[in-house]
Amino acid sequence: MKNKTTIHDIAKALSIDxxxxxxxxxxxxxxxxxxxxxxxxxxxELGYQRNLLASNLRKNKTNTIGVIVPRISRHxxxxxxxxxxxxxxxxxxxxxxxxxxEQLKRERDIVGxxxxxxxxxxxxxxxxxxxxxxxxxxxxxxxxPFLFFDRHCDxxxxxxxxxxxxxxGFDATEHLILNGCKxxxxxxxxxxxxxxxxxxxxxxxxxxxxxxPYRPELVxxxxxxxxxxxxxxxxxxxxxHKIDGLFSANDIAAIGAMKYFKNEGIRIPxxxxxxxxxxxxxxxxxxxxxxxIDQPGFQIGQISTKLLLEEINKSSNLKKANKTxxxxxxIERDSSRK
Amino acid sequence: MKNKTTIHDIAKALSIDxxxxxxxxxxxxxxxxxxxxxxxxxxxELGYQRNLLASNLRKNKTNTIGVIVPRISRHxxxxxxxxxxxxxxxxxxxxxxxxxxEQLKRERDIVGxxxxxxxxxxxxxxxxxxxxxxxxxxxxxxxxPFLFFDRHCDxxxxxxxxxxxxxxGFDATEHLILNGCKxxxxxxxxxxxxxxxxxxxxxxxxxxxxxxPYRPELVxxxxxxxxxxxxxxxxxxxxxHKIDGLFSANDIAAIGAMKYFKNEGIRIPxxxxxxxxxxxxxxxxxxxxxxxIDQPGFQIGQISTKLLLEEINKSSNLKKANKTxxxxxxIERDSSRK
DNA sequence: TTCAAAAATACAATCGATTGTATTTTTGGG
DNA sequence: CCCAAAAATACAATCGATTGTATTTTTGAA
Numbered sequence: 001m002k003n004k005t006t007i008h009d010i011a012k013a014l015s016i017d018x019x020x021x022x023x024x025x026x027x028x029x030x031x032x033x034x035x036x037x038x039x040x041x042x043x044x045e046l047g048y049q050r051n052l053l054a055s056n057l058r059k060n061k062t063n064t065i066g067v068i069v070p071r072i073s074r075h076x077x078x079x080x081x082x083x084x085x086x087x088x089x090x091x092x093x094x095x096x097x098x099x100x101x102e103q104l105k106r107e108r109d110i111v112g113x114x115x116x117x118x119x120x121x122x123x124x125x126x127x128x129x130x131x132x133x134x135x136x137x138x139x140x141x142x143x144x145p146f147l148f149f150d151r152h153c154d155x156x157x158x159x160x161x162x163x164x165x166x167x168x169g170f171d172a173t174e175h176l177i178l179n180g181c182k183x184x185x186x187x188x189x190x191x192x193x194x195x196x197x198x199x200x201x202x203x204x205x206x207x208x209x210x211x212x213p214y215r216p217e218l219v220x221x222x223x224x225x226x227x228x229x230x231x232x233x234x235x236x237x238x239x240x241h242k243i244d245g246l247f248s249a250n251d252i253a254a255i256g257a258m259k260y261f262k263n264e265g266i267r268i269p270x271x272x273x274x275x276x277x278x279x280x281x282x283x284x285x286x287x288x289x290x291x292x293i294d295q296p297g298f299q300i301g302q303i304s305t306k307l308l309l310e311e312i313n314k315s316s317n318l319k320k321a322n323k324t325x326x327x328x329x330x331i332e333r334d335s336s337r338k
Numbered sequence: 339m340k341n342k343t344t345i346h347d348i349a350k351a352l353s354i355d356x357x358x359x360x361x362x363x364x365x366x367x368x369x370x371x372x373x374x375x376x377x378x379x380x381x382x383e384l385g386y387q388r389n390l391l392a393s394n395l396r397k398n399k400t401n402t403i404g405v406i407v408p409r410i411s412r413h414x415x416x417x418x419x420x421x422x423x424x425x426x427x428x429x430x431x432x433x434x435x436x437x438x439x440e441q442l443k444r445e446r447d448i449v450g451x452x453x454x455x456x457x458x459x460x461x462x463x464x465x466x467x468x469x470x471x472x473x474x475x476x477x478x479x480x481x482x483p484f485l486f487f488d489r490h491c492d493x494x495x496x497x498x499x500x501x502x503x504x505x506x507g508f509d510a511t512e513h514l515i516l517n518g519c520k521x522x523x524x525x526x527x528x529x530x531x532x533x534x535x536x537x538x539x540x541x542x543x544x545x546x547x548x549x550x551p552y553r554p555e556l557v558x559x560x561x562x563x564x565x566x567x568x569x570x571x572x573x574x575x576x577x578x579h580k581i582d583g584l585f586s587a588n589d590i591a592a593i594g595a596m597k598y599f600k601n602e603g604i605r606i607p608x609x610x611x612x613x614x615x616x617x618x619x620x621x622x623x624x625x626x627x628x629x630x631i632d633q634p635g636f637q638i639g640q641i642s643t644k645l646l647l648e649e650i651n652k653s654s655n656l657k658k659a660n661k662t663x664x665x666x667x668x669i670e671r672d673s674s675r676k
Numbered sequence: 677t678t679c680a681a682a683a684a685t686a687c688a689a690t691c692g693a694t695t696g697t698a699t700t701t702t703t704g705g706g
Numbered sequence: 707c708c709c710a711a712a713a714a715t716a717c718a719a720t721c722g723a724t725t726g727t728a729t730t731t732t733t734g735a736a
Contacts, residue, residue, distance in 0.1 A: 006722055017686045022723055032684060047479065052454040053395040054722035058691050062391075072435070073416035081410065085437070094451050097410070097435040099423070113432050116390040141385065255623065285593065287625035344692055355716045360693055370714060392692035395721050683732065694720080702713065 005048040013042055025050065056118065064094045065308065066114035068124040070102045070151075075280045076297045077125070080149060083301020084123060091309055093120065102223065104129035111135045115144060121312045122146035123304050126153060128223055131192045145311040149304045150295075151193050159311070161304045161324045165195045168293045168328040169202020172247045172275040175291065175330055177210045179338045181245025181273055185218045185236045187229060187253045196221075199249045199277065215241065224249060229256020237264070244272055245336075251276035251283045251292055258286065258335070273336040288334035295328050343386040351380055363388065394456065402432045403646065404452035406462040408440045408489075413618045414635045415463070418487060421639020422461060429647055431458065440561065442467035449473045453482060459650045460484035461642050464491060466561055469530045483649040487642045488633075489531050497649070499642045499662045503533045506631045506666040507540020510585045510613040513629065513668055515548050517676045519583030519611055523556045523574045525567060525591045534559075537587045537615065553579065562587060567594020575602070582610055583674075589614035589621045589630055596624065596673070611674040626672035633666050 148160035189196035222228035248254035254276035486498035527534035560566035586592035592614035621628035
């Protein structure tokens with residue numbers, strides 16, 4: 001039943017050698033055009049389909065790149081993936097998409113599987129749980145080129161494509177301040193991830209610029225899921241210090257908070273102005289629409305892929321890690337316009 | 339640089355045969371425990387990692403299943419994928435996720451790549467452009483088990499996991515009627531896809547039940563992107579027959595229409611009530627919140643995977659295609675409550 | 677017509693792991 | 707202490723394609 005046509009079957013059918021068939025199918029100049037035609041038509045007739053397992057094994061390389069993201073359902077990540085696919089496709093590479101679901105264990109497993117499948121390279125954005133880099137160091141020692149995008153780890157010799165999160169956090173916070181907020185809460189994520197550390201740094205920087213005292217109790221750390229936003233909102237309201245602004249390190253948690261505030265009858269933005277991060281599509285339509293920081297996902301995907309492919313095709317081993325930093329932009333909507 | 343440790347390296351280091359190493363790594367009872375221990379520790383020491391290309395080639399099978407969806411960014415599909423991953427992971431299978439982006443060409447390419455990589459089976463939801471089944475018939479002849487979910491084609495011997503779209507369309511339309519609508523427009527998709535044909539059939543069935551004349555000019559066909567919804571809304575408004583209800587075969591187009599209506603100052607649901615389909619997260623937060631039909635994505639993914647794995651592990655060739663039909667449920671929100 | 681160069685094709689090893697069969701080693705009952 | 711059975715290990719073929727080298731065939735200039 002299974003299609004078992006191999007180059008040997010074709011060779012036998014035409015009484016020629018398998019090596020010639022292989023070369024013909026790869027359009028090698030060493031094979032006569034007439035022979036190529038015969039082989040191609042016979043291959044077609046027999047429903048031949050190259051066995052990439054065998055091919056890749058022999059060539060000791062694949063033209064597949066692995067992509068690991070925390071969740072494909074996040075708009076930012078699916079945009080990045082689109083960018084990756086486009087760039088990879090143009091270069092003749094396939095893409096395997098995997099999601100860690102923010103779990104270190106899954107991330108480890110995925111790295112293992114990708115390496116076992118001998119992918120040509122890996123693009124990844126680490127999970128929130130990733131505080132242990134063994135699997136990544138392993139991949140590095142192993143010689144598999146990889147590159148971080150958005151969420152990275154500091155590993156010697158590994159490049160990354162990032163956005164300027166300090167600036168993003170600064171812009172978001174400054175925007176709130178310029179709209180009259182004086183007591184601004186902040187939802188942050190795991191501090192092991194520099195994106196969250198940096199957004200927080202931007203927040204603090206903005207407070208400093210405007211001489212607003214930094215109150216650590218207004219900064220809540222969580223996994224930034226919707227439920228975390230809801231609970232964070234509750235926590236903030238319970239503080240003696242009343243907040244009038246909130247900068248959340250992602251849109252999802254911001255929305256969780258919005259729902260809670262709305263439920264409590266708190267007016268947004270009048271009583272509390274809110275700014276998110278990532279520009280999820282949902283943020284545009286929620287009421288009030290959510291001011292947020294837009295990240296160029298598609299472009300990040302394209303650039304990352306281009307850099308990774310360079311790395312893959314680089315013969316030399318001179319590792320020159322570089323950080324590519326892209327700009328984000330604030331999108332002003334109703335949740336912050338007082 | 340590249341990690342080249344093979345079972346032969348381990349074998350040589352321990353002065354034993356590679357076959358023993360292989361058996362040890364696979365925990366075969368034919369190898370002495372002490373030897374296993376030595377091999378395992380040496381493998382660890384050398385940073386050995388099984389080459390799945392070689393392994394799969396030899397075994398002539400992989401434990402990878404391919405998944406093809408139109409777009410990973412659609413909430414419904416990412417839920418299905420989560421279900422698939424969970425079920426596959428439990429059974430020791432890996433998952434390759436691919437998106438056709440609604441393009442037939444890409445779907446064809448993806449099928450080719452998956453077959454070339456000898457995946458154990460494929461789960462797919464066809465693209466809107468898919469009107470030609472050659473690539474799928476090819477996969478069938480080839481003997482690769484596959485199964486449709488949500489969007490299927492009628493191919494002899496191929497099972498599918500679907501939801502009851504006629505019922506869903508009926509429920510949506512009846513809901514509008516019971517809320518007082520008499521002139522209900524409908525956004526439909528390509529009629530080659532039975533999901534859209536069926537939702538339309540449900541729409542018509544509901545009209546018949548309530549003795550409302552069916553007006554074909556109120557049914558617009560498109561790719562159901564947001565822009566199609568916006569344009570569809572414009573078209574519907576230009577008709578002599580004024581509509582007071584709209585059933586869109588997906589949420590995205592419904593939202594496109596909502597935006598247009600809101601822009602035109604048309605009140606929802608008072609002047610026009612709207613029901614979508616798929617329950618995208620965005621539908622819950624848009625203002626007014628969108629009534630929609632929820633599909634059990636996660637469950638669809640789990641069931642599909644279970645059935646596919648059965649198919650894969652079935653030795654016999656007796657093809658007994660079956661359709662599994664799941665129920666959808668209407669979620670009533672503000673866009674339809676008059 | 678001849679023959680060296682070029683073109684076309686065949687041969688054979690190889691990628692790394694698996695697995696059926698053969699051989700060696702160990703075990704334990706008599 | 708011997709030997710058959712069991713256990714452990716070694717040998718060798720194989721999966722399907724690729725590729726360096728060798729051989730055969732063709733070409734065309736002298």
